[in-house]
Every structure is written in C-alpha cells, then in structure tokens.
Amino acid sequence: MMGWQKMLLWAIGLSLLAVLAAVAAIVGIDSYQYRQNQKRIERFAPAEAGDGKTLVVFFSRSGNTELMARKIAQIRRADVLPLQSSRNQIGLTGWIQALRDARSTDADITPRTVDLSGYDTVYIGSPVWLYSPAPQIYAFARNNDFSGKNVILFNTMNSKFEPRYIDDFKRIIEQNGGNFKKHLYFVRGRMGQQADAETILQHTEQLLQEPH
Numbered sequence: 001m002m003g004w005q006k007m008l009l010w011a012i013g014l015s016l017l018a019v020l021a022a023v024a025a026i027v028g029i030d031s032y033q034y035r036q037n038q039k040r041i042e043r044f045a046p047a048e049a050g051d052g053k054t055l056v057v058f059f060s061r062s063g064n065t066e067l068m069a070r071k072i073a074q075i076r077r078a079d080v081l082p083l084q085s086s087r088n089q090i091g092l093t094g095w096i097q098a099l100r101d102a103r104s105t106d107a108d109i110t111p112r113t114v115d116l117s118g119y120d121t122v123y124i125g126s127p128v129w130l131y132s133p134a135p136q137i138y139a140f141a142r143n144n145d146f147s148g149k150n151v152i153l154f155n156t157m158n159s160k161f162e163p164r165y166i167d168d169f170k171r172i173i174e175q176n177g178g179n180f181k182k183h184l185y186f187v188r189g190r191m192g193q194q195a196d197a198e199t200i201l202q203h204t205e206q207l208l209q210e211p212h
C-alpha cells in the first residue's frame with residue numbers, strides 16, 4: 001500500500017471513531033438527564049384533575065419538556081395528557097429514530113384523538129428535533145378539532161429552531177379551527193452546559209407571568 005493510501009485509511013478510521021465517541025456521549029448525557037428529570041417529575045403531585053378548562057398535552061423523550069408541561073399544569077391548574085409513542089424512546093435506538101423521524105409531521109401516538117370540547121385553552125409541547133417541533137405533536141395537531149380553543153405551543157431545545165416550522169404548526173392548528181396564541185420556549189444550552197431541572201421549572205414560571 002502506498003504511503004498516501006495508508007494516511008487516508010488512518011484518517012477515515014479516526015473520523016469514524018470520533019463520530020462513534022460523539023454519539024456515545026450524546027446518548028449517555030441524554031440517558032443521565034432522563035433519570036435526573038424523572039426524579040424531579042416524581043415530586044409533582046400525582047395527577048390531580050385540573051379545573052377542566054385548560055389542558056396540557058405533551059410529548060417528551062428525555063423529560064425536559066415534561067418538566068415544562070408539569071409546571072404549566074401546576075400553575076394553570078390544568079389537566080395533563082402525555083402522548084405515548086412507540087418510537088423515539090430514550091437510548092441509542094430511540095435517538096437514531098428521532099433523527100430519522102425529525103422531519104416528519106406524522107407519528108404513531110396514543111391517544112390520537114381527544115374530546116377537547118370542554119377546554120378553552122390547550123397547551124401543546126415537545127422537544128425541538130432538527131429545528132422543528134417533534135412529529136408527535138404535529139400528529140396531535142392534525143388529528144384533533146380545536147374549534148374555539150386558544151392553543152399555545154411550547155418547546156424545549158438546546159439551541160435553536162426554525163420559525164418556518166412554527167408557522168407550519170400554527171397553520172395546522174388554524175386549519176383545525178384553533179386560535180394559535182403564542183409560542184413559549186426554553187433554550188437549555190449546548191450539551192455539557194445545559195440548564196438543570198430547577199432552572200427549567202423557574203424559567204417556565206417566568207414565561208407564564210408574561211402577559212398573553
């Protein structure tokens with residue numbers, strides 16, 4: 001083998017190792033945060049019914065959006081509805097699936113349709129994946145009737161989202177009769193320097209104090 005060919009093989013091998021190490025680090029941090037978040041989520045009072053006027057619907061893979069959802073529900077005295085999904089769970093497989101599914105606007109969710117007729121306001125939340133809200137909440141938005149409801153989208157993310165995906169979400173809500181009120185979000189920071197559970201909760205409280 002020629003000298004330059006050996007160099008090329010080394011370069012490819014080292015790049016592959018770097019990618020594998022990065023993926024292992026991301027999935028490891030995700031799983032750690034998930035466990036920490038679950039401990040904090042357990043401290044919320046067990047699902048008390050809200051006042052029946054406000055509903056918080058959410059999908060959360062590693063618990064950050066769930067923290068935001070639980071806090072919103074506590075402050076607004078809302079009912080809470082977690083969306084279950086067969087894909088995108090915590091761990092390597094779920095992470096790869098999340099990357100692959102990120103651009104979709106449909107997903108396998110339970111429940112898919114909900115009787116929203118008694119509610120005035122529906123909060124809908126998810127993580128941001130590849131700059132857009134996760135497909136689980138697009139699926140919820142597409143399959144439900146929001147006639148006469150105020151709808152507030154909320155997201156957690158590491159760094160950024162693309163406004164055009166928020167516009168897409170807004171359009172779906174409006175097509176299904178809803179009044180899209182606003183987008184609340186919390187940026188947790190880049191991996192390795194992210195906000196902890198208490199900071200997410202405090203920030204959510206502040207967001208809800210802003211007039212809307």
Ligand SMILES: Cc1cc2nc3c(=O)[nH]c(=O)nc-3n(C[C@H](O)[C@H](O)[C@H](O)COP(=O)(O)O)c2cc1C
Nearest residue numbers: 060061062063064065127128130131157158159160
């Ligand atoms: C597949 C994947 C893609 C992501 N893409 C983005 C992104 O485009 N922008 C961003 O700020 N964060 C991104 N993130 C980070 C998540 O939005 C962030 O960790 C979020 O708080 C996770 O919420 P959860 O714990 O409720 O699942 C991504 C995470 C995953 C797993």
